[in-house]
Amino acid sequence: MQWSLNLKNKSSSRIILWFVILATQVACTSETQKKIENHGIELVVLGTIQDAGSPQIGCTKTCCKELLQKGNSDRKVVSLGLIDHDLKQQYLFEATPNITMQIAHLQIMSNQFKLPDGIFLTHAHIGHYTGLMYLGKEAMNSQSTDVFVMPDMFGFLTKNGPWNLLVENENIKLNLLRNGQAKSLNENLSVTPIEVPHRDEYSETVGFRISGPNKSALFIPDIDKWVKWDRDIIQEINKVDYAFIDGTFFSGSEIGHRNIAEIPHPFIEESMKRFESLAPEVRGKIYFIHFNHTNPVLNESSWESKEIEKKGFNLARMSDRFSL
Numbered sequence: 001m002q003w004s005l006n007l008k009n010k011s012s013s014r015i016i017l018w019f020v021i022l023a024t025q026v027a028c029t030s031e032t033q034k035k036i037e038n039h040g041i042e043l044v045v046l047g048t049i050q051d052a053g054s055p056q057i058g059c060t061k062t063c064c065k066e067l068l069q070k071g072n073s074d075r076k077v078v079s080l081g082l083i084d085h086d087l088k089q090q091y092l093f094e095a096t097p098n099i100t101m102q103i104a105h106l107q108i109m110s111n112q113f114k115l116p117d118g119i120f121l122t123h124a125h126i127g128h129y130t131g132l133m134y135l136g137k138e139a140m141n142s143q144s145t146d147v148f149v150m151p152d153m154f155g156f157l158t159k160n161g162p163w164n165l166l167v168e169n170e171n172i173k174l175n176l177l178r179n180g181q182a183k184s185l186n187e188n189l190s191v192t193p194i195e196v197p198h199r200d201e202y203s204e205t206v207g208f209r210i211s212g213p214n215k216s217a218l219f220i221p222d223i224d225k226w227v228k229w230d231r232d233i234i235q236e237i238n239k240v241d242y243a244f245i246d247g248t249f250f251s252g253s254e255i256g257h258r259n260i261a262e263i264p265h266p267f268i269e270e271s272m273k274r275f276e277s278l279a280p281e282v283r284g285k286i287y288f289i290h291f292n293h294t295n296p297v298l299n300e301s302s303w304e305s306k307e308i309e310k311k312g313f314n315l316a317r318m319s320d321r322f323s324l
Contacts, residue, residue, distance in 0.1 A: 041084045041189060041212040043242070044109050045289075045320040046102040047076030047094075050248055051127025054293035063294050075298070076318065077127045078221045078290045080244065081106040081116075082210060087186055092116040093208065093219060095147075099131030105319075118146040118175070120191060122221060124156050124202035132163065135171045144173040148183060150193060151176065153203040179206070188213040189324075194236075196220060197228040212324025215241040221290040222246055224264045226274060234278065237285055242322050245271070247288025247297070247315070250304050254294040268297070268304075272311055283312035287320075 054075045055064035067073045077096035083106070084090070090110045096102065107113050121129050135142040149157065154174055157163040166172045177183060182192040190211045198205035207220030218240045226233045237243045248265040249255070266274075268288055275283060288308065291297060296304040297315055308315060 039085045041082070041086075041324040043210065043217055043322040043324060044081040044083065044106065045079075045244075045316050045318055046081045046092075046105055047079040047096055047098060048289050048291055048316050048318060049075050049077050049127075050290055050292040051077060051096075051125055052293070054291070054298060056293040059293060061294065063298070074318070076102060080210075080219055081109065082189075082324075083110040083112075084186065084189055085110065088112055089117045089186065089189075090114075091185065091191075092119045093122075093210075094128045094221070095119050095121060095131035096127050097131055099134055102131075109319075109321075115140075115142055115145055118148055118185070120148045120208060121153055122207065122219075123198060123200070123205035124153055125199075125222065128222075129153075129157075132157075132166060132172060136162070136166050137169060137171065140171075142171050144170050146175055147172045148175045148177050148191070150179070150195075150204050150206055152200070156202045177206075182211070194220075194231070196223040198222050198224055209236075209240065210324070215322075215324045217242040217244065217322065217324065219244045220246055222248075223266065226266050226271070228264075234275070237275075237278075237282065241285060242287060243285050244287045244289045244316055246290055247271070248290050248292050248295070250295050250297055254292065254296075268295075268308065272308070272313060275313070276311065280312050284314070287314045287316040289316040 055067035055073060076098040078094060079096050079098070079102050080093040081102070082091040082093065090106055090112050092103065092106065103116065106116065132147070134140055135145055154176055157174060158167055167174060177193045179193055179195045182190040184190045192209040192211070193206040194209060196205050196207050205222055207218060207223070210217045210219060216239070218236055221244070223229065223246050246265050247268045250268045252267060271288070275286065288297070296302040297308065299305065305315060
């Protein structure tokens with residue numbers, strides 16, 4: 001069955017029922033619900049996991065075995081939500097395979113029961129854009145949902161199926177971004193794409209600087225080693241109040257059956273060493289995110305999680321909220 005937010009074609013009661021169903025399914029803790037404030041601008045963490053999720057398909061290791069046996073996991077692929085409570089706007093960063101529940105989570109936290117006013121995509125790896133398929137006619141059949149992309153990503157989505165059908169059927173409306181050029185969302189809110197080195201088989205890869213009226217955040221869920229970047233990550237961290245950065249692997253020892261050189265990421269232990277000389281208040285800005293299913297930091301009681309906290313860094317967790 002296809003659902004649509006076109007009020008001219010659907011009865012209001014049916015729309016309300018659709019949102020009630022979504023709302024009742026969202027894994028949103030009572031503690032989070034108590035903290036909701038209906039003013040100002042904030043970021044909310046809607047997912048922290050690497051593209052393929054956790055548990056990951058085909059994994060028989062301890063990290064996934066118990067989760068697979070349960071048949072359910074509250075872990076979601078990496079995503080941030082952006083809420084302007086005063087102007088009743090909400091935006092989504094990444095269109096993940098978990099987009100259904102992530103949008104529902106965002107709706108509850110914003111108290112705005114509508115699709116996001118826009119979706120920002122970092123690149124064309126499976127965890128970051130494939131959720132767009134749920135906006136197509138087989139599912140939501142959305143109408144001109146704004147999707148913000150870089151030039152190569154624009155070309156990828158318009159020239160390849162099934163994504164080009166989303167454009168042709170006007171389920172999504174592509175908006176072109178340029179490296180280093182801020183996109184103004186309103187007078188208090190802007191998003192600036194920043195290109196980063198990564199495995200760019202189909203599109204370029206960017207991080208985003210998200211700027212509010214009082215604070216700003218850096219979001220780089222995917223990057224190759226910091227030394228490959230033409231920017232200094234420490235300088236970029238100094239420019240913002242929060243930095244959500246690639247924490248895919250804690251160390252290179254996690255992957256036994258694949259060549260770690262083929263999937264380069266800055267290991268958390270490498271990043272901590274690079275940042276160890278920073279002042280405590282600067283280290284406190286850093287939130288590692290985008291955890292592989294093998295990453296021991298997914299266990300909050302692990303030595304690795306405690307070591308990160310001990311050294312003054314942070315791990316992004318579901319439903320964390322940050323005022324901008």
